[in-house]
Amino acid sequence: SISVVEVRPHDKFVGVYVIKFEDGTERLATRNLTPGKRVYGERLVKWQDVEYREWNPYRSKLAAAILNGLKVMPIGEGSHVLYLGAASGTTPSHVSDIVGDKGLIYSVEFSPRVFREFMEKLVDQGRRNVVPILGDARFPYQYAQYIKGVDIAYIDIAQPAQAKILADNADYFLRKGGHVMLVIKAMSIDVTREPSETFKQEINALKERGFDVLDIVHLEPYDVAHAMVIARRV
Ligand code: SAM
Structure with a gap:
């Protein structure tokens, strides 16, 4: 699996995040309210002690x-x-x-x-x-x-x-x-x-x-x- 370079808040919307991976790709995410739990097979990413769930635009x-x-x-x-x-x-x-x-x-x-x-x-x-x-x-x-x-x-x-x-x-x-x-x-x-x-x-x-x-x-x-x-x- 590729590692995470950073997770930053979305430019405009509070509660929405952007994950940047080491290969340069970026993905939307939200902060996981129930850490450790997946809902639809999405990737979980930990950054600075907080867990995020990748938010798939093809699914949502x-x-x-x-x-x-x-x-x-x-x-x-x-x-x-x-x-x-x-x-x-x-x-x-x-x-x-x-x-x-x-x-x-x-x-x-x-x-x-x-x-x-x-x-x-x-x-x-x-x-x-x-x-x-x-x-x-x-x-x-x-x-x-x-x-x-x-x-x-x-x-x-x-x-x-x-x-x-x-x-x-x-x-x-x-x-x-x-x-x-x-x-x-x-x-x-x-x-x-x-x-x-x-x-x-x-x-x-x-x-x-x-x-x-x-x-x-x-x-x-x-x-x-x-x-x-x-x-x-x-
Ligand atoms: N919004 C979901 C998401 O992004 O994860 C996907 C929703 S899916 C396109 C549409 C859903 O609406 C189906 O599960 C269907 O059973 C439900 N639905 C259709 N007509 C409905 C109605 N009159 N009342 C409540 N649910 C309905």
Whole structure:
């Protein structure tokens, strides 16, 4: 294995780090909240008595967005986040690292099989700032009793009408002035790479629900189909 030359804080975002290896390559990372534990086979790196987890942009669209120059990253230390579409917890685990002990991440997943895998990992790691919720993001009233207000609502459910689903959840849970983050399908399948109809519709749906779009970042080469959108409702 190659050795580490340094780990430094990311230029812009608190809680995000950059690992530099001796061959000159650099990788994004977060500080491991549960040292010794891996979530998805990622490399663990120790530097000055602190353990970091490499953050793979091919596996996590939030990492891809950061590497592609995201300007606004509302998640920080102590944030309370509603995460819709947790799957087995790859990106949620890095969000959990970033928000730390004082933060919380409510993670909603509706597939029982995927949710069980997610739960097993959480129990194994002992991540205590993650609140797993088996629920359907289309019906926020189903889980409304478990959630207090959040600073950020994040959605990555690979379903149509995500902007509507996100705005419905924001109506329930997002504090005034809070941010939303959406992963949406941005490209048509064809090579002309025009924004897809879905993309335009989703952006419009957000605006109609009172959100200002602050940032849009495409995720290629890490993910060719999607973009990350950051918006805010004041
Ligand atoms: N965000 C994850 C990450 O980066 O690690 C990957 C999410 S994956 C693309 C989409 C997930 O959303 C799937 O696990 C799927 O079961 C879940 N999902 C789809 N529709 C949903 C819904 N209506 N409510 C909750 N989860 C949903």
